[in-house]
Amino acid sequence: MKNYCxxxxxxPSRRLGRSLGIDLVPHKxxxxxxxxCQIGKTTWKTMERKEYVPVQDLIEEIERFLRDETSSPDYLSLSGSGEPTLHSxxxxxxxxxxxxxxxxxxxxxxxxxxxxxxxxxDLRNADVVLPSLDAVTEGVFLKVNRPFPLFSVEQVIQGLIQFRxxxxxxxxxxxxxxxxxxDSPEEILRMREVIDRIQPDQIHLNTVVRPPSEKWASPLNQEEMEKIKDLFGKKASIISGFDRHPVSLEKGDSKEMILKILRRRPLSLSDLLKGIKIPPEILKGSLEALIEERKIRKEIFKGETYYELSEEG
Ligand code: SF4
Structure with a gap:
C-alpha cells in the first residue's frame, strides 16, 4: 500500500480485526x-473544529484504496494522530x-x-464508536487527560450519556x-456508577503497555486489572496491548520510511518486524544506521527496547 497521505x-487490532486507519487530523x-499517550505530547491542544485535512483528497484516497488494494479490512477506522472528532x-x-x-x-x-x-x-452513521473515559472526578481527569482548559469531566460524561x-x-x-x-477504589467505584448511566455495549480495560508520553505513567499488573474487571461485570474485558492510535509499516526498507513511522510513536523491534516487509537483518541494519546518525535512539520500557526519534530526528 503506497502513496497514501x-x-x-x-x-491488526485486537478490537477491530484488520483495521484500515484513516487519519483526520495532523500529528498531534x-x-x-x-x-x-503513545504518540507523544500534544503539540496542538485545541477544541476548534475545522477541516484539518481536505475532505476531497481524503475521499479520493479512500476510493483509490477500495479500487486498487486487494486487502479487505474488517473496519475502516477513523483515528490516527490525534482526536478525529476535531475534524468538522x-x-x-x-x-x-x-x-x-x-x-x-x-x-x-x-x-x-x-x-x-x-x-x-456527525457520528450517527458510524457502525461502532470507541470512546475513552479515564476519569470521572475533576482532579483525576485533569491529572490523567490534561484537557484543553474549557473542558470539565461532567461535561464529558453528559456528552457520553446524551450520545448513548x-x-x-x-x-x-x-x-x-x-x-x-x-486506579483508587473511590475513583473506580464512581466509574462504575457513571458507566451504569452511560450504558455502553462493552467496557474495554487497558493499561500502559508502551512508552508513554510521561515516563512516570506506569501500568497496573495483571492481578490488579483482573480485580477491576470483576468489579465492572460481564460487559468488561481486559484489552491491554490494544493500540488506541495504531500505526503500520509498509513495503520498503528505506530509512526515510522508518523515520516517518517513528514520527507517529515509538515502536519495538517486534512491532517493526510485524509490519515491515523486509528481512529482519536489513531492518536491524537500517535501525543501527539511524542510531549512528543520531536520528533515532533506543528506549527501554518495562524490559522491552523501543525505537523513537531523537531530538535531531
Ligand atoms: S491518547 Fe488519544 S486522546 Fe489522549 S492525548 Fe493521545 S491522542 Fe489525545
Whole structure:
C-alpha cells in the first residue's frame, strides 16, 4: 500500500480485526494531552473544529484504496494522530464512506466533544464508536487527560450519556488505568456508577503497555486489572496491548520510511518486524544506521527496547 497521505495499514487490532486507519487530523492535534499517550505530547491542544485535512483528497484516497488494494479490512477506522472528532466534516466523511463500501466504520475518539450536538449527529452513521473515559472526578481527569482548559469531566460524561440516548450503533468504552493516578477504589467505584448511566455495549480495560508520553505513567499488573474487571461485570474485558492510535509499516526498507513511522510513536523491534516487509537483518541494519546518525535512539520500557526519534530526528 503506497502513496497514501491519510490512510495507513490495515493493521491488526485486537478490537477491530484488520483495521484500515484513516487519519483526520495532523500529528498531534488533540483536545487532551494524556500522560500515557503513545504518540507523544500534544503539540496542538485545541477544541476548534475545522477541516484539518481536505475532505476531497481524503475521499479520493479512500476510493483509490477500495479500487486498487486487494486487502479487505474488517473496519475502516477513523483515528490516527490525534482526536478525529476535531475534524468538522467527520460526519460527511462517514457518509461518503458508507456510500462507497459496506465495510463497517469505527470511530476511535476520546469522547470529549460529544457534549456538542453536532458531533453526536456527525457520528450517527458510524457502525461502532470507541470512546475513552479515564476519569470521572475533576482532579483525576485533569491529572490523567490534561484537557484543553474549557473542558470539565461532567461535561464529558453528559456528552457520553446524551450520545448513548441518540446513537443506535455499538459503543465500546475504553478506560486506561495508570498506577496511582486513576486506579483508587473511590475513583473506580464512581466509574462504575457513571458507566451504569452511560450504558455502553462493552467496557474495554487497558493499561500502559508502551512508552508513554510521561515516563512516570506506569501500568497496573495483571492481578490488579483482573480485580477491576470483576468489579465492572460481564460487559468488561481486559484489552491491554490494544493500540488506541495504531500505526503500520509498509513495503520498503528505506530509512526515510522508518523515520516517518517513528514520527507517529515509538515502536519495538517486534512491532517493526510485524509490519515491515523486509528481512529482519536489513531492518536491524537500517535501525543501527539511524542510531549512528543520531536520528533515532533506543528506549527501554518495562524490559522491552523501543525505537523513537531523537531530538535531531
Ligand atoms: S491518547 Fe488519544 S486522546 Fe489522549 S492525548 Fe493521545 S491522542 Fe489525545
Amino acid at each position: 491519510y490512510l495507513y495499514g490495515p493493521v 492535534a488533540c483536545t487532551y494531552d494524556c500522560i500515557y 466534516k467527520i460526519g460527511e466523511i462517514i457518509q461518503a464512506i458508507k456510500k462507497r463500501t459496506s465495510i463497517p466504520v469505527a470511530v476511535l475518539t476520546n469522547g470529549s466533544l460529544l457534549f456538542m450536538e453536532e458531533v453526536r449527529e 440516548k441518540s446513537y443506535g450503533g455499538q459503543i465500546w468504552l475504553e478506560i486506561l488505568f495508570c498506577k496511582g493516578v486513576n
